[in-house]
Amino acid sequence: MIRTTSPTAAGPSARAGILRRCPTTVVVTALTAVVSIPALFVPSIVTALQQDPGLIRHGQWWRLITPMLVQGYGIGQFVFNLAGIVLAGSAVERRTGPLRWLTIYLIAGVVSIAVTSAIFPDRVDSGSSAAVAGLIGALVVTTAIRRESPPLPALLYTVFFAAYLSGLALAGPVVGAVAGSAGVAAIGLARRVTSRSALRLGAAAVVITATAAMLAVGDVHGIGLLTGMIIAAALSALVDRRPSAAEDRPRGR
Template sequence: MTLPTPSATGPATPWGTRRPWGTVVGGVVVAVLGVVALLVPSVLAALERDPAAIADGQWWRPLTAMLVQAWWLQYAFNLAGLLLVGWAVERRWGTGRWLVAAVGGGLVAALVLTVAVPDLVDSGTSDAVGALIGFLVVRSWREHVSPPFVPAVYAVFWLPYVLLTGLGVGYAVAGPVASMVVAVVTAEARRTGGHRPRTATLVLAVVTAVVLSALLDGHGIGLAAGLLAGALLPPVRRDDVPRPEAG
């Protein structure tokens, strides 16, 4: 993915013109409900993904588990990703595709884990965020466009970070390594401004999805679902694609 940089050679191309209502509503729900769940453990216990409870008829848990987090750092990191990457996806490609990526991808990961790992109880928005990142990476590569800088940085950081932590590398190592990846991609984008950073990010996303999915890690399953959605869904109508502003 190419990280956009300021240009003095011409007018900027608007990233998108659609109103990101899904991101706004989803962000508010995750923000408020996440705080409540962290302060009231019984709320977290009632909403988290519990395969035994699902088997007893509490079918809604795969969905509600995406709305709550188990600890504060997870809350902050996932909420930031939902807002930043969700805004970028929905602003350009619309609420329908945002729903497919965020809700659909998150649910796919939750359902796969419910069946494959029946003793795993968990919660968090990260699988949905991963699906949004997968969608953003593929569609940006397909359309030869550079996402807004901050969402792109988050996505490029997220990929090596979750790959390393999923492989058992500690946070103290994964964080700096992911930051170095961001620095390298940013430098390459500034130097070439072309296709290579987007392609490198796509390759990293595919590798991360394959490795973590094989480990039954929800991050990888959600990411894979987002990559597939971005690859298979048809493009938006030509009239809906932002065009360069008149200079």
């Protein structure tokens, strides 16, 4: 007799598998959704948690973190950022583990908020995208070090994120949308005629170029991308290349 697994039996098992492989991605996605969804309908929640440089200077230090939990620009920003946490986040966590994932996410978000608060002292803002940018920067570095390609959904999101937001920062939403769509289309066409490693290198080139362009205009996403790259590279150098206890042990004759 051939046994088959029913959808009802497979569902909980699949969900448990995702939680086991990517616990931090799941928890941060859920926490962000729990705070962001009510904030879409209650503007005072956004006001209470958003980035406000003046209030940060007056001691509300938690506003270096809480802006990552609300999406003040509406449902489009909410969907875009949560997709990034899920797609880029799961790809990063499966390669780095939960603690390193959380380190990258939080530091990229906090550094981006702190730097832009100093550069633009009158600008209020909110959203998870700078922290997502940190994950994308880390994904580029991690896959380069490991010489492996990320899953296609993460790769497509990475290219769209970098191309769209750099176009938006430099020339506005129309150019951003065209650039992002063109980037995704290019990956879709290229994957038919080139190798996965070439796609990874092409995506990395897009991200690095976008990072430089956004840094030039003080865009928060460029700061997040660069921070994620630096943290991922530093942690890889400090942790991944550390000799094991067995390697440190003197060899007998």
